[in-house]
Amino acid sequence: MPVRIVDTTLRDGEQKAGIALGIKEKLEIAGLLDKTGIYQIEAGIPAMGGHEKKSIYKIRSMGLKSKISGWNRMNLSDVKHSIDCGVEIIHISVPVSDIQIKSKLGRDRIWVTDNMKKCISFAREKGFEVTVGLEDASRADLGYIVELIAAAHLEGASRIRYADTVGIMLRRSVYETIYFLKQYCQMPLEMHAHNDLGMAVANSIAAAEAGAEFVDCTIGGIGERAGNCDFCQFINAAGAYLGLFEDTNKEEITNLQKEVMCIITKK
């Protein structure tokens, strides 16, 4: 089964402490990513306003083949910012672990489910494709995840992102979890792995093997803490293990990584 790449260099990658991209740099990187045929570029967080919002709007205006998405917290204000940018996909991040729901939001599961439904419904009414990210899914109750997935589907979400937000999963548990969720999820699944234990590539491969149709990557694996799934490494591993991306020019991808990293570090 083919796997599509969602590149989040311009969102999760840029969130790495110490990285700061201006409009020019973000546009340049988006153009380079588009040339590789990446399915989706997560262009940033529109709710940040200012430079960030302008850059996302401009990326959308570049007429790229890659689909452009904006990342949003689960609130209508954030979603409205994404709508302003005219992104093709509105991604709504939904904290799902009890630790996130209680400690960060100070709410309960019922509140989370209701708010998620409101946000999806609002964006869908405005005619946008909506994907839902299950933030900190790896520490969440699987039963609650199944419940949320069903609710998201009913509201018209088109895809579910399973996020190992703190990068603690091992590939066997990734395989088993994604395989399990595939039985209940009527939408495509997307794997979002972090590299805190050095397992991001292995976990993304396991997710693809279990049936995930989308995998999130960043150039150079940049991202919060130890980073995300490295795009080049994933392409190479997926080729060797799963026979994917055989038509992808690996040398071109390596050169792309160098170019993007030069832009990021301004070297």
Place this chain on the structure above:
Amino acid sequence: MGNVLIIDRTIPEIVNCAGKVGRLDLIEFCWGLKELGVGLFEINAQALKKLEKLPAGIDFVLRVECGEDINLIRTRNVLGIVTGTHVLKEAKNIERIGKMGLCITVEQRLDNTSDINGLASNTPLYKQASVNCVRLLGLNNFYNSLWLEVLEKVRGETGAKIDICPENRFFCASALAVEGIMDGADAVTLSFMGIGRPYGFAALEEVLAAYMLHGNERVKYNLSLLPKLASQYLILTGANICDSKPVIGRGIFRYESGIHADGIQKNPATYEPFHPALVGQERRLCIGKHSGRKSVSRKLEELGVFCSDKRLELFLEKIREKSISLCRELCDAELMQLLGEVREDACTDC
């Protein structure tokens, strides 16, 4: 899942790639790794020459490339050898090893699951040589987690213990090593930072951290020693350690974005896989393009500065602009200077 033996193979790699390596620095590094949780150190003839006299209190195994290497073993703390079938095929080698009372680990490369069948053909040799342990090397194409059935098959056929040593050709070595441990391997062979030729190996620090987080609660490794070991590694190799290197990178507990800063302020566990102190680090709030109101307020509190809400908004905007222009986070001095500029702006507005 028992207490697995951790074998380190970093020393030969360091000796090979670094020109001038001090003997005492190497020994000190070994002691640090031992304190971390390493039970056995693999060396080769080149590393043995560099170390000269092996330190008492640390146990070694010698990689034997040819029969002559056996003659290099002169101290009691070399407990065994790691070798290939070609050495074991010579009866005189087996005899000498037997007389010296050394344990034998035989290395068997497995690239694909189909290679497992090839193991059976070597079983008579293993038995004849009284092989104690079979090291499964490579495992590059073992992507399906069901490969662990291999362990039982090999153990059953050879009667030997199993040591796994995955290579990192496709960036899954640490995952393979952890799976091996979880599924009953007797030993696992790793290297610090995953250093090794040609593709590298499973990274010692990643595997130990993952095993501690997911494994037996009784298993304790002293991971707080990792920053010290990273410094020693830097001295020995001159290699730069990326600040986002899992488990030991100096930047893995730095946080900046408003969303993460807010979560960590409320409860650090929201966005941290484990407490920074576990790996000898501290978390650090950075201020830059992605900082939000709350984290900037917190930083100003730390700096002992009061700022009104109106001024904070302007300050935040200035921070973002400055951070983008510098392409990095801002240090405390830069923040104070910027805050001074915002005060002037605010007065002009008034």
